Amino acid sequence: DTLTHFDSMGQAHMVDVGDKHSTHRIAVATGAIYMSARAFEHLQPNVNKKGDVLGIARIAAIGGTKQTAQLIPLCHPLALTRVAVEFELDEINLSVRIEVTAETVGRTGVEMEALTGVSVGLLTIYDMLKAVDKGMRIQDIQLQAKSGGRSGKWVRDSAS
Amino acid sequence: DTLTHFDSMGQAHMVDVGDKHSTHRIAVATGAIYMSARAFEHLQPNVNKKGDVLGIARIAAIGGTKQTAQLIPLCHPLALTRVAVEFELDEINLSVRIEVTAETVGRTGVEMEALTGVSVGLLTIYDMLKAVDKGMRIQDIQLQAKSGGRSGKWVRDSAS
Amino acid sequence: DTLTHFDSMGQAHMVDVGDKHSTHRIAVATGAIYMSARAFEHLQPNVNKKGDVLGIARIAAIGGTKQTAQLIPLCHPLALTRVAVEFELDEINLSVRIEVTAETVGRTGVEMEALTGVSVGLLTIYDMLKAVDKGMRIQDIQLQAKSGGRSGKWVRDSAS
Amino acid sequence: DTLTHFDSMGQAHMVDVGDKHSTHRIAVATGAIYMSARAFEHLQPNVNKKGDVLGIARIAAIGGTKQTAQLIPLCHPLALTRVAVEFELDEINLSVRIEVTAETVGRTGVEMEALTGVSVGLLTIYDMLKAVDKGMRIQDIQLQAKSGGRSGKWVRDSAS
Amino acid sequence: DTLTHFDSMGQAHMVDVGDKHSTHRIAVATGAIYMSARAFEHLQPNVNKKGDVLGIARIAAIGGTKQTAQLIPLCHPLALTRVAVEFELDEINLSVRIEVTAETVGRTGVEMEALTGVSVGLLTIYDMLKAVDKGMRIQDIQLQAKSGGRSGKWVRDSAS
Amino acid sequence: DTLTHFDSMGQAHMVDVGDKHSTHRIAVATGAIYMSARAFEHLQPNVNKKGDVLGIARIAAIGGTKQTAQLIPLCHPLALTRVAVEFELDEINLSVRIEVTAETVGRTGVEMEALTGVSVGLLTIYDMLKAVDKGMRIQDIQLQAKSGGRSGKWVRDSAS
Numbered sequence: 001d002t003l004t005h006f007d008s009m010g011q012a013h014m015v016d017v018g019d020k021h022s023t024h025r026i027a028v029a030t031g032a033i034y035m036s037a038r039a040f041e042h043l044q045p046n047v048n049k050k051g052d053v054l055g056i057a058r059i060a061a062i063g064g065t066k067q068t069a070q071l072i073p074l075c076h077p078l079a080l081t082r083v084a085v086e087f088e089l090d091e092i093n094l095s096v097r098i099e100v101t102a103e104t105v106g107r108t109g110v111e112m113e114a115l116t117g118v119s120v121g122l123l124t125i126y127d128m129l130k131a132v133d134k135g136m137r138i139q140d141i142q143l144q145a146k147s148g149g150r151s152g153k154w155v156r157d158s159a160s
Numbered sequence: 161d162t163l164t165h166f167d168s169m170g171q172a173h174m175v176d177v178g179d180k181h182s183t184h185r186i187a188v189a190t191g192a193i194y195m196s197a198r199a200f201e202h203l204q205p206n207v208n209k210k211g212d213v214l215g216i217a218r219i220a221a222i223g224g225t226k227q228t229a230q231l232i233p234l235c236h237p238l239a240l241t242r243v244a245v246e247f248e249l250d251e252i253n254l255s256v257r258i259e260v261t262a263e264t265v266g267r268t269g270v271e272m273e274a275l276t277g278v279s280v281g282l283l284t285i286y287d288m289l290k291a292v293d294k295g296m297r298i299q300d301i302q303l304q305a306k307s308g309g310r311s312g313k314w315v316r317d318s319a320s
Numbered sequence: 321d322t323l324t325h326f327d328s329m330g331q332a333h334m335v336d337v338g339d340k341h342s343t344h345r346i347a348v349a350t351g352a353i354y355m356s357a358r359a360f361e362h363l364q365p366n367v368n369k370k371g372d373v374l375g376i377a378r379i380a381a382i383g384g385t386k387q388t389a390q391l392i393p394l395c396h397p398l399a400l401t402r403v404a405v406e407f408e409l410d411e412i413n414l415s416v417r418i419e420v421t422a423e424t425v426g427r428t429g430v431e432m433e434a435l436t437g438v439s440v441g442l443l444t445i446y447d448m449l450k451a452v453d454k455g456m457r458i459q460d461i462q463l464q465a466k467s468g469g470r471s472g473k474w475v476r477d478s479a480s
Numbered sequence: 481d482t483l484t485h486f487d488s489m490g491q492a493h494m495v496d497v498g499d500k501h502s503t504h505r506i507a508v509a510t511g512a513i514y515m516s517a518r519a520f521e522h523l524q525p526n527v528n529k530k531g532d533v534l535g536i537a538r539i540a541a542i543g544g545t546k547q548t549a550q551l552i553p554l555c556h557p558l559a560l561t562r563v564a565v566e567f568e569l570d571e572i573n574l575s576v577r578i579e580v581t582a583e584t585v586g587r588t589g590v591e592m593e594a595l596t597g598v599s600v601g602l603l604t605i606y607d608m609l610k611a612v613d614k615g616m617r618i619q620d621i622q623l624q625a626k627s628g629g630r631s632g633k634w635v636r637d638s639a640s
Numbered sequence: 641d642t643l644t645h646f647d648s649m650g651q652a653h654m655v656d657v658g659d660k661h662s663t664h665r666i667a668v669a670t671g672a673i674y675m676s677a678r679a680f681e682h683l684q685p686n687v688n689k690k691g692d693v694l695g696i697a698r699i700a701a702i703g704g705t706k707q708t709a710q711l712i713p714l715c716h717p718l719a720l721t722r723v724a725v726e727f728e729l730d731e732i733n734l735s736v737r738i739e740v741t742a743e744t745v746g747r748t749g750v751e752m753e754a755l756t757g758v759s760v761g762l763l764t765i766y767d768m769l770k771a772v773d774k775g776m777r778i779q780d781i782q783l784q785a786k787s788g789g790r791s792g793k794w795v796r797d798s799a800s
Numbered sequence: 801d802t803l804t805h806f807d808s809m810g811q812a813h814m815v816d817v818g819d820k821h822s823t824h825r826i827a828v829a830t831g832a833i834y835m836s837a838r839a840f841e842h843l844q845p846n847v848n849k850k851g852d853v854l855g856i857a858r859i860a861a862i863g864g865t866k867q868t869a870q871l872i873p874l875c876h877p878l879a880l881t882r883v884a885v886e887f888e889l890d891e892i893n894l895s896v897r898i899e900v901t902a903e904t905v906g907r908t909g910v911e912m913e914a915l916t917g918v919s920v921g922l923l924t925i926y927d928m929l930k931a932v933d934k935g936m937r938i939q940d941i942q943l944q945a946k947s948g949g950r951s952g953k954w955v956r957d958s959a960s
Contacts, residue, residue: 004291016722018745059379059553060233071280072287073220073699077719079557082496105498112287119279120231127232127272131164141298176402178425219699219873233379237399239877242816265818324611336882338905380553391600392607393540393859397879432607439599440551447552447592451484461618474614539713539859559717562656585658644931700873711920712927713860752927759919760871767872767912771804781938
């Protein structure tokens with residue numbers, strides 16, 4: 001039961017993936033941001049002349065996936081082959097859910113890229129709306145599924 | 161009730177802060193990551209030979225604050241004058257809480273820097289421990305307090 | 321008549337601005353991209369379900385201004401206080417004109433930031449539309465005006 | 481006739497290239513900058529003690545190709561296998577023409593890398609010479625040819 | 641006897657590696673920093689409550705390897721598959737030796753990545769300890785061995 | 801006798817400089833690279849058609865100073881006001897000495913910027929010449945002098 005990011009002496013390293021097969025890898029991560037009714041109004045797509053908060057957050061999320069290896073110390077740099085970002089508005093709970101799918105053909109998984117995309121997308125929504133609500137809260141950033149690589153497919157237990 | 165990141169036409173811009181006073185600005189943000197007992201064990205400081213997960217996450221959080229303007233599209237670049245990161249282990253709820261304090265002397269607030277530091281710190285913990293628990297969940301990324309600037313002091317309502 | 325980016329020996333350096341006054345500096349730059357009618361169609365704002373090419377190019381232009389000192393070898397790093405981006409569609413000539421205004425309060429001008437923003441904005445439009453027209457042409461990237469600093473105000477000769 | 485950078489809903493994404501073949505891809509792009517006679521003088525290679533403007537612009541152009549995926553929002557990150565930069569002085573029209581060739585072995589084309597290299601190279605010439613001529617104009621940034629990948633070879637129509 | 645980073649005209653380029661085989665490449669580089677006894681004390685692992693200088697320098701060294709292509713103008717960007725960092729304290733000579741091993745599976749060697757990791761690791765030690773000793777000296781940054789690629793194995797002559 | 805980069809608990813932080821005065825700060829650092837006669841030949845300025853190794857290393861050194869805060873974990877980001885790079889060839893010892901001067905007007909010193917510039921400059925020389933000599937050795941990276949700030953002027957003891 002060891003952490004792969006540490007060697008047998010407990011020293012951090014970028015773990016060797018040179019022997020791993022180059023396979024198609026996919027990761028899906030999600031998260032949400034909860035806000036006041038006043039802030040939520042600004043996300044309505046049909047409100048005229050309002051700025052496109054979610055469009056900008058989508059671009060930021062994609063940009064975040066590309067900067068993952070610069071942010072997470074032991075992450076391997078890798079060449080993403082696909083990134084997609086979906087938003088879902090929840091009018092009852094006054095929240096936006098973001099889902100980021102990241103893919104590559106390579107030797108390492110893309111979980112961190114998907115999770116970083118989620119985080120940067122939500123932070124960008126916060127930044128865009130903080131003039132009307134500083135108290136927004138980011139919740140439930142988590143991996144939903146991954147596939148590819150030696151460890152194969154993993155899907156989040158729906159009960160969690 | 162307008163969003164400062166959009167002009168009167170609803171177009172995104174980096175808002176003019178040239179006329180703002182250069183003041184001492186502080187922001188404190190927090191967040192947490194929840195995990196399995198097996199993952200939590202790896203965070204115990206007194207366990208010998210285990211790698212220093214939180215020490216690495218602290219460095220990543222500080223690094224994240226410095227990359228904020230590259231990640232958040234409409235954020236102003238700024239020169240931080242202080243960044244501090246604290247972790248608190250919660251053995252009952254099997255979680256780690258991170259608190260990031262960011263400071264500057266300048267024309268714009270540092271809320272986004274503090275929040276980005278929190279996010280990158282938590283993502284790094286996820287990365288370090290994901291070999292033993294892919295299901296970890298990041299929660300409650302939020303601003304706790306800010307001071308400085310025209311809008312002055314803001315403190316999170318303790319009930320929220 | 322010397323180039324400020326070289327010393328008396330002809331060696332490149334980042335020129336000393338430590339003695340310059342910190343003043344409000346503004347630069348406005350423009351450029352345009354010419355394309356086929358088929359590509360131009362995709363820029364019409366009232367076409368339903370089409371992606372928001374110009375909205376994305378605006379974000380890219382702002383991002384480009386922030387990366388100027390990493391791209392241009394002898395540019396001083398600086399903290400922008402405002403960036404604004406305007407687009408103008410020219411249906412007759414099948415082109416889009418971009419205008420970027422950059423501002424700072426500091427010791428160096430922001431001409432390069434404005435020009436870099438223009439360039440990155442136009443390159444992004446190219447990238448978004450290249451699936452329908454690889455032959456697009458970027459034209460007339462130029463400074464329109466600058467103010468602030470020792471050299472004061474400069475405005476482009478309207479005849480040029 | 482759809483833009484590949486948008487999905488069927490009109491939402492931006494980094495398009496899936498995971499199924500594309502990894503082939504040898506080449507792109508050649510060009511551009512030019514027009515200036516006053518006084519600025520042009522500084523480019524003469526045989527003038528003694530003058531700084532090496534074009535040598536620095538060449539390095540900047542190569543650096544620009546490497547930062548393309550950080551600048552252009554929906555560009556895939558990729559590993560360039562070759563970058564070459566040529567300059568041509570036009571004494572009659574007082575301009576410098578730059579040609580950048582970018583190559584990779586991969587799943588996506590390198591048009592944007594070549595065009596970004598051209599842009600950064602020309603911006604750097606502007607920066608180096610702006611002390612003597614603020615009115616310089618960047619013109620004709622365009623793709624000349626590309627090869628490799630599913631869409632195969634494309635060469636600019638010489639009439640354009 | 642030509643420098644590969646220049647073409648036949650003496651112009652810098654990113655040399656063509658498109659025809660090279662993708663092989664497993666390893667490079668090992670070392671270096672050291674010499675300091676006062678007072679600074680050296682702060683590196684003792686068994687001293688209580690002292691900050692973890694070497695742990696932070698290790699993370700910085702790994703980060704440095706990932707930024708190599710942004711720092712060294714003609715370096716090819718590449719995807720590292722492993723990075724490991726070792727420190728050795730020399731109590732007699734009051735120095736720390738760092739060894740960085742970098743690996744990839746690709747078309748270009750990783751000597752520069754290993755050497756950059758060494759440099760950034762040593763600079764970070766300097767930064768952490770400079771409050772007690774500004775006179776520290778970095779010495780002997782050098783390649784120890786490389787393997788993989790057309791030129792094959794190279795090992796430093798032990799006499800040097 | 802504490803390290804400023806750690807708090808009283810031994811935890812790393814970006815130390816508070818908000819109360820420090822904004823003063824003119826200068827740092828000068830040096831270093832050298834030793835090589836074979838065959839490699840040294842390529843540095844002779846009067847050899848025709850050889851590429852400009854030192855010109856490129858100078859640009860890289862300047863670029864390195866600008867990336868210091870991204871490389872050194874606890875460094876404050878700052879806006880350099882001047883960077884100058886000098887090379888000196890030593891034909892007897894077959895080495896090149898580099899001297900980097902960095903300046904700012906701000907709250908933190910620029911020692912790390914000068915030292916990082918030296919390191920990146922020397923690494924670039926290594927990269928340019930490694931095709932003819934892999935055994936080159938980087939030596940004596942050290943601070944020569946600094947001024948400005950609370951701790952005032954410091955000059956290296958000439959005996960060291």
